[in-house]
Amino acid sequence: AYNFSPGPSTLPESVLHQVRDTLLEYGNAGASIVEISHRGPEFLDIAARAEADLRALLSIPDDYAVLFLPGGATTQQALLPLNFAAPGQRADYVLTGHWGQVATKQARPYVDLNIAASSEAGGYRSIPPASEWRLSADAAYVHVTASETIHGVEFRPAAPGGHPFPDTGDVPLFADFSSSIASEPIDVSRFGAIYAGAQKNLGPVGIGVVIVRRELLERAGQPRADIFDYRLQLAAESMLNTPPTWNWYVAGLTFRWMLDEGGVEVFARRNEAKAKALYAAVDASGGFYRNDVDPAVRSRMNVPFLLSDPALDDAFLARAHDAGLIGLKGHRVVGGMRASIYNAMPLQGVEALVAFMHDFQRRHG
Numbered sequence: 001a002y003n004f005s006p007g008p009s010t011l012p013e014s015v016l017h018q019v020r021d022t023l024l025e026y027g028n029a030g031a032s033i034v035e036i037s038h039r040g041p042e043f044l045d046i047a048a049r050a051e052a053d054l055r056a057l058l059s060i061p062d063d064y065a066v067l068f069l070p071g072g073a074t075t076q077q078a079l080l081p082l083n084f085a086a087p088g089q090r091a092d093y094v095l096t097g098h099w100g101q102v103a104t105k106q107a108r109p110y111v112d113l114n115i116a117a118s119s120e121a122g123g124y125r126s127i128p129p130a131s132e133w134r135l136s137a138d139a140a141y142v143h144v145t146a147s148e149t150i151h152g153v154e155f156r157p158a159a160p161g162g163h164p165f166p167d168t169g170d171v172p173l174f175a176d177f178s179s180s181i182a183s184e185p186i187d188v189s190r191f192g193a194i195y196a197g198a199q200k201n202l203g204p205v206g207i208g209v210v211i212v213r214r215e216l217l218e219r220a221g222q223p224r225a226d227i228f229d230y231r232l233q234l235a236a237e238s239m240l241n242t243p244p245t246w247n248w249y250v251a252g253l254t255f256r257w258m259l260d261e262g263g264v265e266v267f268a269r270r271n272e273a274k275a276k277a278l279y280a281a282v283d284a285s286g287g288f289y290r291n292d293v294d295p296a297v298r299s300r301m302n303v304p305f306l307l308s309d310p311a312l313d314d315a316f317l318a319r320a321h322d323a324g325l326i327g328l329k330g331h332r333v334v335g336g337m338r339a340s341i342y343n344a345m346p347l348q349g350v351e352a353l354v355a356f357m358h359d360f361q362r363r364h365g
């Protein structure tokens with residue numbers, strides 16, 4: 001089956017094989033990968049390799065720290081203001097979908113939160129032009145969601161006509177890259193902090209990655225427990241307490257797989273081809289299928305689409321499941337369907353979906 005689930009999402013088959021093989025015994029450790037100590041030489045090696053591979057994959061400059069932390073992206077959304085904003089300091093948020101809104105909920109208790117721009121009134125189908133953003137000169141940071149997993153809206157700095165990330169001057173730009181990290185090359189130095197839950201492009205759920213410009217860690221932030229302190233986590237190499245070792249291991253295997261496949265440039269080309277094929281099928285259906293997102297900012301990772309007759313939704317999902325195409329149900333906030341086509345989804349999976357969509361339309365259109 002091809003798994004189009006938004007996360008936890010499909011993992012490369014070769015990674016799953018390694019996971020299976022190490023479940024009974026990891027190398028010569030005499031114990032399973034889920035049993036070995038995080039302080040032992042085997043795991044310290046896994047952790048060091050995972051960081052080195054992620055650095056190579058994303059071309060992370062040396063003046064950026066990398067943290068591997070338990071919990072997902074939502075946890076980081078709460079920790080960012082605690083670590084980087086003074087109590088009650090202004091923080092700017094740009095809303096282009098559901099997850100930006102969730103980020104504001106996590107941050108609101110700690111900052112003077114300013115919605116600098118929002119496409120909510122239009123149903124989150126676009127990104128407001130940078131000229132309309134009302135940024136605050138004294139903000140601790142500006143927060144954006146690089147790719148909105150539910151609404152299917154993505155900043156596309158590299159695409160002709162795509163929406164670039166804004167220039168926020170001296171105010172650092174923080175970005176939630178949960179659903180698009182490692183899907184194409186990015187210039188990490190444009191960001192103060194990048195964070196992502198692993199369960200889409202980076203591996204299994206239960207661990208998150210934070211990439212942060214080291215100088216920002218000198219900010220006092222707000223009173224917080226040690227365990228919520230990025231600086232202390234960095235000093236302890238993300239092992240202030242027992243880390244999610246297995247998740248970290250599988251994420252590391254996934255980084256290695258992406259490097260072995262040729263790195264983010266290769267995935268950028270593959271992802272472009274997959275997204276193009278799927279949007280073309282939607283757009284050429286004469287309205288039987290529809291995606292209402294501004295074409296300039298359509299996500300390459302999450303493709304939501306509606307059937308013109310929602311009464312057919314259940315039949316579509318059931319027939320798709322029979323055809324080995326799973327995880328296509330849209331999020332309840334927008335309804336309809338959604339195909340998540342992360343790095344581990346091969347072009348053949350998208351071609352199978354497109355063929356199924358044609359066939360379904362022929363029978364029901």
Ligand code: PLP
Pocket residue numbers: 006007071072073074075099145147148149150176177178179197198
């Ligand atoms: N941000 C984005 C863009 C997401 O897609 C998600 C989850 O799907 C989250 C944040 C929340 O992540 P988590 O469930 O890891 O907290």
